[in-house]
Amino acid sequence: MTHYLSTTAVNLSFTGMLNQGGPSPDSQHPGPLIHILDDYSLLYIFSLSRPSILDENEVDHDQVLEGGEWTRELWWYRLVQVCRRWRGIVFESASHLRLSLVCARGTPVVDMLAHSPPLPLIIDHLDLNYDITTEEEEGILLALQCRDRVRRIRLRKSVPILQKLVNALDGEFPILEYLYAMPQQYQRPLLDQNMSLNLPETFRAPHLRHLLLMRFAIPIGSPLLTTMGNLVTLSHNLIPHSAYFHPYALLQRLSLMPQLETLGIFFNSHFPSRDIERQLLRTRITTSVTLPNLQWLGFQGASAYLEALLSQVTIPLLETLQVYFFNQLTYSIPHLQQFISTAGNLRLEIATLSFLEDYVKMKAYPDKEAKMFALCVHLGGRHLDWQVASAARVFHTLGTIFSAVDHLTLESDRHVMSSEWNNEADRTQWRELLGSFVNVNTLSVGGELVGQLSHALQPGEGESPTELLPELHELHEPDRPEPPDEPGELSDSAMGAPSDVFSSFIDARQKAGHPVSLIHP
Known part of the structure; x- marks a missing residue:
């Protein structure tokens, strides 16, 4: 050797x-x-x-x-x-x-192919912090010429280089099991949101089991997809507008993939719900599909599209669900509600709500030891009051699934506090949001939200202290941030509050016979 x-x-x-x-x-x-x-x-x-x-x-x-x-x-x-x-x-x-022989960063591919046994090849270039050298690019292209030996491919490179490498997939790869091809997300200059990549029309991989692509414009009727009955993983990320497909066409393809365990369909462009609803009225969906092995489902797009899909699909073993909605005025999601409520393996115990610059994110886990979430929901919107109101409506619609949550964390990570944004949510919105979590035992509140949450938790006139979060026993309060260097950099609610900010709420619960312990870091 x-x-x-x-x-x-x-x-x-x-x-x-x-x-x-x-x-x-x-x-x-x-x-x-x-x-x-x-x-x-x-x-x-x-x-x-x-x-x-x-x-x-x-x-x-x-x-x-x-x-x-x-x-x-x-x-x-x-x-x-x-x-x-x-x-x-x-x-x-x-x-x-x-x-297998591994072709990774720093591997002398020419020497390896010349002096090693003719073993299957693994091409692995997932580096995020390194630019590819000319020698490495030539090595990948040389390895791809050995079509009958390539077992797995994983590429994350700039769009021009990635397209050049993908163009080499211009024939049949008889033992290829895994194809991962995604552009670097944060390359300079920044990617054009409408930029798309393409696989050669001649590419075939009859034994492919894992296909993960980002920004690829693959027609839903492509022979590439119609011949992939062995797929276990299909993740099509940031699908460009030019490759948009109807839910009916997607269901037809899924009916040919009974072995799927992981499915992700993430659209890049925002297709308004009204346009999709009008489209669905013109084409009635009659195909029903059962995915007997699917355990992980991910979707990004308009709620109308997901509703059309879920109305015709059965997934008995689902354990993980990702739903990323674009910014919408309303959410009509009865099929999603029914789908979640009947998913016997979708268990939630720990939940975190993160209010970010462009969306609110909720991640829920089946237990304290779990590293993989069971449910992840993104709701688009920049203003905090919009985020809280949207989350309150959606979580209320989804029903009793959140009643099993025992530990709830509320946090904010809004790096840019623009004066044009409404960074306050009113008390009613917060109480509607928290009302979905009726069995929470422990509540943790991030510093930027302390002021608003303390006001929301305080019972108003005629309200019972136990009306909201009746099972709460522990309230975790964060450290108060250091004061800003310049006056006016942060609002009082963003800075947090004195340690007695929850005292009224704590006293009211104590008098009602349902004491809550205030826990400091």
């Missing part, structure tokens, strides 16, 4: 065995303990040493979609350096051990 194997080698998972035998990794004569094992036993140990590419207990949802740590595919590089016998066992069982 050439030198690149030793420079990129990973540690053996059974280093202790090597240490007992005493040889160095480059030795041609293993120690006595290793020598007594037969070939079958060694192969069994080698197979157990193959690392997990994706540890779902340690990753977030982005890492799950990206497919994990592909550099772990280098696990066998050091094994073949131990001795000739080990090298022979590994290479003779290459298919059983699913060996």
Whole structure:
């Protein structure tokens, strides 16, 4: 083997065995303990040493979609350096051990292809902070020429380079299992929102199982999609206006993908709900689809589109739901409400509402230990009062699913406090929002929201102290921020409030026989 194997080698998972035998990794004569094992036993140990590419207990949802740590595919590089016998066992069982060569940043692809066995190839260029070199670009193009060997592809590059690399997918890739192609989101100059990418019309991958694209204009009737009955993951992100498709066409394609476990349809342009409603009236949807294996559903677009889709789809095993709505005046979502209420695996216990510059985000988790959310909802809008009012309407419409939430966090991360924005929400809006969380035991409030929440929690004339959040027992108050350097930089509500800001609410609950403890950091 050439030198690149030793420079990129990973540690053996059974280093202790090597240490007992005493040889160095480059030795041609293993120690006595290793020598007594037969070939079958060694192969069994080698197979157990193959690392997990994706540890779902340690990753977030982005890492799950990206497919994990592909550099772990280098696990066998050091094994073949131990001795000739080990090298022979590994290479003779290459298919059983699913060996691959990894073409990543810094890999001398030309040398690797010239001096390594003809193993399947993994092309992994997901670097966010590095520009691609001419040599690396040429290496990727060279690897893509080996169509019958390419097993996985993951590319995130600038639009011009990404399109050049994708253009090389101009034939059939018979063993390709995974294709991830997305432009760098924050490249300079900034991306044109209407810019789109294209896959070659001749591209075919009959055994593709994971397809993740961003800003690609792929017609819904493309042969690429009609021949993908093996797909387990389909994530089509920021679909440009030119590639918009009707919900009926999407349902037709989904009916051909019964193995799907993850589905994401995220439109880039805002199609007004009224336009979609008029379109749906002209084309009645009659196709009903059951996705028996789908566990993760993501959608971005207008509520009318999602309603049309959910009215005709059944997903019995759903565990994760993402819904990103564009800014809308109203939300008519009866099918979403029914869909969520009947999703038996969609459990919520911990929820966080984040009020950001352009939208409000709610993430809910099934329990305190979960790293993956069960429900994520984005509602567009810049003004805080609009965000609170929208969230109150939507969460109230979605019904009792939020009644299981035990721990609720409210936070704000609005970096730019423009004087043109309304950064105050009235008391009624806050109380309507909190009214959806009837069984919250613990409430945490971010500093910028303390002033508004303290006013909203205080019972008014004729209101019972336990009317809102009747099960609340702990209220977590943040540290008060440092005062601004310049007068008028932050409003009083943005700065937070003195430690006794919730005292009236605490006293009222105490007198009502439902005490609430104020917890400081």
